[in-house]
Amino acid sequence: MAGEDATFLRPAPIPPRAPPRGVRGPIPWLRRNLFSSPANTVTTILVLLFLAWTIPPLIRWAFIDAAWTGEDRSVCLDGGACWAFIGAKINLILYGQYPPAERWRVVVVAVLFIAGVVPLAIPKVPGKRWNVVYLLIAFPVIAFMLLTGIGVGLRHVPTDRWGGLFVTLVTAVFGIVISLPLGILLALGRRSRLPVVRWLSAGFIELWRGVPLVAVLFMASVMLPIFLPPGVTFDKLLRAMLCIAIFYSAYMAEVVRGGLQAIPKGQYEGSMALGLSFLQRMRLVIMPQALTVVIPGIVNTFIALFKDTSLIMVIGLFDLLGMLKSATNDSDWASPSVPATAYVFAGLIFWIFCFGLSRYSIFIERRLERGRQRR
Amino acid sequence: MTVTDRSAATSATAIEMTGVNKWFGAFHALRDIDLRVRRGERIVICGPSGSGKSTLIRCINALENHQSGRIVVDGIVMSHDHQRIDEIRRDVGMVFQQFNLFPHLTILENCTLAPAWVRKMPRAEAEALAMRFLERVKIPEQANKYPGQLSGGQQQRVAIARALCMSPRIMLFDEPTSSLDPEMVKEVLDVMVSLAEEGMTMVVVTHEMGFARQVADRVIFMDEGQIIEENAPEAFFTNPRHERTKLFLSHILR
Numbered sequence: 255m256a257g258e259d260a261t262f263l264r265p266a267p268i269p270p271r272a273p274p275r276g277v278r279g280p281i282p283w284l285r286r287n288l289f290s291s292p293a294n295t296v297t298t299i300l301v302l303l304f305l306a307w308t309i310p311p312l313i314r315w316a317f318i319d320a321a322w323t324g325e326d327r328s329v330c331l332d333g334g335a336c337w338a339f340i341g342a343k344i345n346l347i348l349y350g351q352y353p354p355a356e357r358w359r360v361v362v363v364a365v366l367f368i369a370g371v372v373p374l375a376i377p378k379v380p381g382k383r384w385n386v387v388y389l390l391i392a393f394p395v396i397a398f399m400l401l402t403g404i405g406v407g408l409r410h411v412p413t414d415r416w417g418g419l420f421v422t423l424v425t426a427v428f429g430i431v432i433s434l435p436l437g438i439l440l441a442l443g444r445r446s447r448l449p450v451v452r453w454l455s456a457g458f459i460e461l462w463r464g465v466p467l468v469a470v471l472f473m474a475s476v477m478l479p480i481f482l483p484p485g486v487t488f489d490k491l492l493r494a495m496l497c498i499a500i501f502y503s504a505y506m507a508e509v510v511r512g513g514l515q516a517i518p519k520g521q522y523e524g525s526m527a528l529g530l531s532f533l534q535r536m537r538l539v540i541m542p543q544a545l546t547v548v549i550p551g552i553v554n555t556f557i558a559l560f561k562d563t564s565l566i567m568v569i570g571l572f573d574l575l576g577m578l579k580s581a582t583n584d585s586d587w588a589s590p591s592v593p594a595t596a597y598v599f600a601g602l603i604f605w606i607f608c609f610g611l612s613r614y615s616i617f618i619e620r621r622l623e624r625g626r627q628r629r
Numbered sequence: 630m631t632v633t634d635r636s637a638a639t640s641a642t643a644i645e646m647t648g649v650n651k652w653f654g655a656f657h658a659l660r661d662i663d664l665r666v667r668r669g670e671r672i673v674i675c676g677p678s679g680s681g682k683s684t685l686i687r688c689i690n691a692l693e694n695h696q697s698g699r700i701v702v703d704g705i706v707m708s709h710d711h712q713r714i715d716e717i718r719r720d721v722g723m724v725f726q727q728f729n730l731f732p733h734l735t736i737l738e739n740c741t742l743a744p745a746w747v748r749k750m751p752r753a754e755a756e757a758l759a760m761r762f763l764e765r766v767k768i769p770e771q772a773n774k775y776p777g778q779l780s781g782g783q784q785q786r787v788a789i790a791r792a793l794c795m796s797p798r799i800m801l802f803d804e805p806t807s808s809l810d811p812e813m814v815k816e817v818l819d820v821m822v823s824l825a826e827e828g829m830t831m832v833v834v835t836h837e838m839g840f841a842r843q844v845a846d847r848v849i850f851m852d853e854g855q856i857i858e859e860n861a862p863e864a865f866f867t868n869p870r871h872e873r874t875k876l877f878l879s880h881i882l883r
Contacts, residue, residue, distance in 0.1 A: 523692055524729030528743035528795060529719035532711075538742060542733050 316598075330589040339592050340599050343581045347599075350417015350572050356409060360420050363397045367427070375614065377621060390431070413491035417572035419603065425495050425563040425573065430556050432499035437506025438545075442536065444511055455507070462504035467565055470497050475569040494566040502559045509551035513544030546622055553615035557608045564604075575600045640704065643668045643799050643830045644689055649698030651684060651854075658684050659695065660854040666799075671831045673841040673862075676851035677877060682834045685851070686801045689832065690714075690721045703798055719747060722792030726804040728784040730776035730791070736763065737772040740791045748795070755794075762790040766820050782813025789820055800824065802833040836881060842866065850874045 288298045319334025323341065330336035340347070349357050370389040373379040401424075403410040416424070443455030462470070474493045482488060517540055525539040545552070567576035578596040581587075644666040651659035659681050666672055674682045687693040689702055691714045700707040703720045707713070730739050740759035744750040750758070763769045766786035768779075776784055785805055792800060802821065806814045818840050825831055825844045835841070841848050841862050848865040850858045850873075858871045866882070869875045 518727075518729075520725060520727045520729035521731065524725065524731065526692060527690055527718055527721075527723035527725075527729075528791070529715050529747045530743060531715060531747075534746050538746065539731050543731075546733065 326586045327589040327592070330587070330591050330595075333591060335598070336587075336589060336591045336595040339581075339587050339589075339595055342587070343578075343584075346581055347418050347574065347577055349420050350577055351415040352411060352417070352420065353409070353415065356403075356411055359400045359403075359408065359411075363400050364423075366393060366396060413489055416491060418577040419574045421491070421566075421571065422560075422563050422573040422575075425491075425498060425566060426560045428495045429498045429502055429559045429563070432496075433502040433506045433555070433559065434552065436499070436503035438510050438541065440503060440507035441510035441514060444507065445514060459504045459507050462501050463508070467498070467501050467562055468568055470501055471565060471569050490569065491566075491571060494569060494571055498559060498563060498566075502555060502562075505555050505558075506552070509548050509555055510544065512551060513546075513548035514540065516547045517544050546619075549615055549619050549622075553611055557611055560608055560611070561604055564600075574603060641667050642701070643670070643703060644832070645699075645701040646685075646688070647699045649685075649688060649695045649700060651681075651688060651693060651695045658854050659688070662698065662856060664849070664856065666830060666832060668798075668830055669828045670846045671825050671844050672833065672847050672849060673845040674832065674834045674849045674851060675836060675838075675841070675877075675881075676857075680851040681854040682851045683803050684854075686723075686803055686832050686834055689799075689801055690718050690723055692723075715747075719795060720797055721799045721801060722795060722797035723801040723803065724785070724788050724792055724805045726807050728776070728781070728788045728808075730784055730788055732776050735773050735775055736768070736779070736787050739776065739787060740794045743791070744794050759790070759794055762793045763787070765793070765823075766790045767816075780813060781809045782816045785809060785813075785817045786820055789817075789824070793824075799830045799832070802831065802835065804834050804836075806835065806837055838866065838882060850877065852877070 289295045314334070316335050319332060321329040321332075321334060321336050321338045324330065324338035325342070329338050345354065345357070349360055352360060370385060370393055374382065374385045374389065379385075398404070399406045400408070401411065401416070402413070440455050440459055443451050444459065446452050446455070471494060474497045475490065478488060478493065521539055521543065522535065525535040530538065564573050564575040566573055567579070572580060578600050582593045582596050642665060644664070646662050646664040649659055649662040650657070662685060664672075664685075674685065676682050684693055688695045688700060691707060694709070695707075702717045705713060705717050705720075707717065730736075731742070734742065737756060737759055740762065741750075741752070741755040744755040744758060745752060760769055760772065763772055766789055768783055768786055768790075771779055771783060771787070776787065779787065789805075805821070806817050809817060814837070818837060821831070821833070821840065822844055831844075833840070833845075845862045847859055848862050849856055850865070850869075850871070852873050858865070858869065858874045860870075865874075866878065869878055
């Protein structure tokens, strides 16, 4: 402070200087992040103790005491995980009761699917439009014909023979592909200026959101046949797939609506003032922004959907979990460690897929953020 | 062009509002507005906040619907018909207080969006057009950046270029400099002045009285949803007649 003299004139400009050197290296990092205060230190020690208590037994169970190979229950009696059981049942776990001679069809469809999804998922690969056309139009038709055998002169495999991871993936992919566009339409409908459209959309969303998925599946399997004329059947798996897709489209609609509400009114007005039509405004201006905002919510819903496909077990379909559960009933493999192994394995497979989805969504979010560089 | 009366479109009148009324719920926002804007005329609308000036110009491109009265824009009679409204919007450019650029698109994409999708212009042609207008507003070097990377003044100039890319016959400005830092106001006003000098029909809601003096053919003062006074700028500023106008001017011209 210059006393009574309130004037000041900078004699020379201050050049920019480098920031003070930070404390680097692992030891300072530990001190700063894990032992910065007494409470923090106590927490760190408690967590370490907890890990020391839980991790070694888990490793012993999963690896050291585990039986990796074997032909029947005799190898699995000493308490460790029974991976030999998984090995023995792997075809059942992957394909269900799909006839062994026809399993190559499932593999071909899986390869065709991966060939479509991988280039779509990598931002740098060009030709996204054709990629989407392939995945949404060509692939479903080919997959349907190959898997059922209808229309291609292959042996017909009815869907009650389908099972295992294969059915889990078919149901999940179908649900994901249907629920997002349907959810977008419902979200737009719920915000429509036309009251009838608004009421119908809101009613549809609230109806499906208000009922447990298990109840929906039971109703579809038990009640639908009552309403259909006698003799008309409706494939059970397709029914379950539709139920899951529609059920989750209601959730998706609310996620998307959240995104729409986050878009400032000015974006609507700016695009209206340019003379863009409603569909152009939504497609080019509003949706790209709204969907970006709610990527975490969308992926969250996808993950929930993926896991809930295992509920189709309750109406007698055998997804990955159902197949593993029924495989544990095999008396050749009756051992206390077999069910535990089966459920841990199912959990692991679900986790791998869901974690992959989650990581991919984070990658996309980061990428969009970098492209945009908002201040 | 079913609803366009060509003789009217080429006539001397750009905008004609007759007995226009607008309510927000029970609030009477616009009261018996009569306004005729000639082609090539520059109108500045001012007034205290809540006086209805923004609502008035937003009725011209149907961002707000009026409930009674008649609006004819560029020979097209306003109705609730979407096609007719879109037709008007294609001919009327608008610049907003908050810029309303699309943050997920680059500057160039912001400018080519409407020409490409509304006018069905080929991509290369739309980009050439956009670059021409970005040069007009003196920021061609920012073409591949995103709006968030630009200053407020630059964003507003992009917004003007974006509107010009649709080759509008009329430009509406809704407080274009009100959310800018003081040092950026001039760069935006300069673009608007040059636009006025080229003969663009402009309706500008602003408190920039310097701009009004320099550019406007007519200044309109609004209060409580009504047009209180209108006059040529010199007369308006030096000799306001209505008490309300005098009070308003004494507040803003300190």
